[in-house]
Amino acid sequence: MLMTQLKMDLKMFFRETFYIISIIIPPVSYLLMGQMYGDLTYAGGLSYAQLYTPTFIILISFVTILFSFGFDQVSNRSNGTEKRIQLSPVSSSLLLVSGILKATIITGLGFVFITTLGVFVYDLQVTPVQMFLSFLGLILLDAVMLLLSSAIYSIFKSEKSALGMSIVLFQVVLLTGGFTIPLAVAPKVLQVIGHVNPMNYVNQFYTHIWNGTLAFSGEQLNGWIYLAVLSVLAYAFIIFQGKRKK
Amino acid sequence: MEMIKVKDLHKNYGAKQVLKGIEFQAKEGEIIGIIGRNGVGKSTFLEILMLLKKYKDGDVQLFGKDIQNLSITDEKVMKKKISAVLQPTQFYKKLRVKELLELFAKYYQCSENVAEVIENFELEEQLKTFFDNLSGGWKQRVSLAIAFLSRPKLVILDEPTTGLDPHMKEVLWDNIRGYSERYQTTVILSTHSMEEVELYCDKVMLIEDGQSVFFDTPQNILATGYENMNQFYLQNTKKGGK
Ligand SMILES: Nc1ncnc2c1ncn2[C@@H]1O[C@H](COP(=O)(O)OP(=O)(O)O)[C@@H](O)[C@H]1O
Numbered sequence: 001m002l003m004t005q006l007k008m009d010l011k012m013f014f015r016e017t018f019y020i021i022s023i024i025i026p027p028v029s030y031l032l033m034g035q036m037y038g039d040l041t042y043a044g045g046l047s048y049a050q051l052y053t054p055t056f057i058i059l060i061s062f063v064t065i066l067f068s069f070g071f072d073q074v075s076n077r078s079n080g081t082e083k084r085i086q087l088s089p090v091s092s093s094l095l096l097v098s099g100i101l102k103a104t105i106i107t108g109l110g111f112v113f114i115t116t117l118g119v120f121v122y123d124l125q126v127t128p129v130q131m132f133l134s135f136l137g138l139i140l141l142d143a144v145m146l147l148l149s150s151a152i153y154s155i156f157k158s159e160k161s162a163l164g165m166s167i168v169l170f171q172v173v174l175l176t177g178g179f180t181i182p183l184a185v186a187p188k189v190l191q192v193i194g195h196v197n198p199m200n201y202v203n204q205f206y207t208h209i210w211n212g213t214l215a216f217s218g219e220q221l222n223g224w225i226y227l228a229v230l231s232v233l234a235y236a237f238i239i240f241q242g243k244r245k246k
Numbered sequence: 247m248e249m250i251k252v253k254d255l256h257k258n259y260g261a262k263q264v265l266k267g268i269e270f271q272a273k274e275g276e277i278i279g280i281i282g283r284n285g286v287g288k289s290t291f292l293e294i295l296m297l298l299k300k301y302k303d304g305d306v307q308l309f310g311k312d313i314q315n316l317s318i319t320d321e322k323v324m325k326k327k328i329s330a331v332l333q334p335t336q337f338y339k340k341l342r343v344k345e346l347l348e349l350f351a352k353y354y355q356c357s358e359n360v361a362e363v364i365e366n367f368e369l370e371e372q373l374k375t376f377f378d379n380l381s382g383g384w385k386q387r388v389s390l391a392i393a394f395l396s397r398p399k400l401v402i403l404d405e406p407t408t409g410l411d412p413h414m415k416e417v418l419w420d421n422i423r424g425y426s427e428r429y430q431t432t433v434i435l436s437t438h439s440m441e442e443v444e445l446y447c448d449k450v451m452l453i454e455d456g457q458s459v460f461f462d463t464p465q466n467i468l469a470t471g472y473e474n475m476n477q478f479y480l481q482n483t484k485k486g487g488k
């Protein structure tokens with residue numbers, strides 16, 4: 001049953017033109033930005049590819065999860081599909097597992113695709129161990145994003161307000177998550193927002209994991225604690241919302 | 247055999263009392279219509295029977311079991327015997343009709359019935375269409391096909407024929423009656439068509455002000471001096487719904 005569910009979940013994702021466009025944009029931006037800033041050296045002595053390959057992988061994952069664990073949920077809730085599923089004898093954990101597998105597969109594809117571009121276009125050097133660790137790290141950060149996204153979208157009942165929320169979230173994350181300009185050179189307001197934006201930390205950590213500079217001390221440790229606390233809160237909130245219904 | 251027994255059912259949404267004492271029973275193979283003004287609580291009642299909504303007071307038994315506080319396993323077993331068409335009817339937009347049938351056949355573990363349902367509901371011509379692109383009547387037809395796919399003991403239909411053209415209504419009713427006879431399925435449906443109640447329902451329940459004020463066969467009701475069910479309805483419900 002899980003295989004059928006997963007197959008259908010993947011089909012539905014790849015049939016939404018809007019979703020496809022949204023996961024094509026990050027690799028295209030990766031190439032375009034590389035054309036402009038590809039020769040610069042960034043903070044910590046990182047090259048363009050070392051800094052932006054992990055960043056754009058996270059961006060694809062963010063978009064995927066925002067859709068499948070956010071917008072889709074609201075859409076199914078508001079049009080009655082969720083109710084129809086609830087009254088059938090399928091367990092919610094099966095649906096959840098399928099959703100997680102779907103997100104892992106799609107973000108995994110993004111990972112492979114962007115890394116391949118990096119290797120061929122920007123002479124990115126990668127080792128198998130580094131790839132393996134980076135992939136595990138991606139799955140972990142996927143889980144964080146999934147919890148946050150589910151929690152935020154559990155509030156919404158109408159597709160319209162969920163769409164509005166998606167647009168705002170997307171803008172905020174793009175501007176203050178280090179996805180376009182590095183936060184250090186951004187205007188003060190953006191820096192302040194970036195400081196509380198969890199996606200900023202997800203992005204930073206993934207860059208650390210990717211470049212082997214991960215550390216559980218100092219500033220990094222604070223960031224990890226912040227993400228962990230947010231995830232626990234999000235989980236508690238999802239459970240609470242689930243109990244409140246009916 | 248008694249499939250459903252409801253005694254003195256009460257349901258409120260916050261401070262708003264919706265159901266204030268429903269009495270209802272259904273036997274195997276019966277087709278029962280639920281009528282009443284818009285907003286009187288028909289969908290609420292049906293969704294309680296579908297195990298989608300909780301209720302406060304009263305006693306509801308399905309297949310001889312109290313549905314308040316079912317264990318997770320009992321609930322799953324029960325959900326397998328029940329199927330429904332909701333109002334409004336919706337499924338995953340971006341799946342084709344054939345794919346929806348396959349998916350729900352997995353949920354109800356009855357993949358061997360897919361071909362039969364396609365034939366009975368004459369779905370062949372739309373199998374490749376995305377659910378989202380179907381007309382309203384076809385959506386209803388596919389929903390009904392999915393509802394009968396598992397040959398459930400109990401089928402609950404919330405206004406299944408509202409807004410459909412007469413041909414489509416006929417297709418749906420032929421199937422509802424056909425399945426009910428063949429598998430002794432109990433069918434409970436809400437409707438605003440008094441003609442359908444008269445033609446097809448074994449019994450009818452009228453909800454007014456949260457209570458089941460009439461529950462009888464259309465024949466018995468007509469025998470008390472009404473010209474038709476429409477007259478009965480108009481004389482026993484207050485003007486102006488919500
Ligand atoms: N989830 C809900 N929360 C609050 N009120 C509701 C909810 N669902 C239905 N109602 C209210 O309960 C009443 C009965 O609704 P419903 O069962 O849908 O009536 P019907 O199906 O007969 O038109 C209506 O006044 C409706 O506004």
Ligand SMILES: [Mg+2]
Pocket residue numbers: 288289290333404
């Ligand atoms: Mg209704």
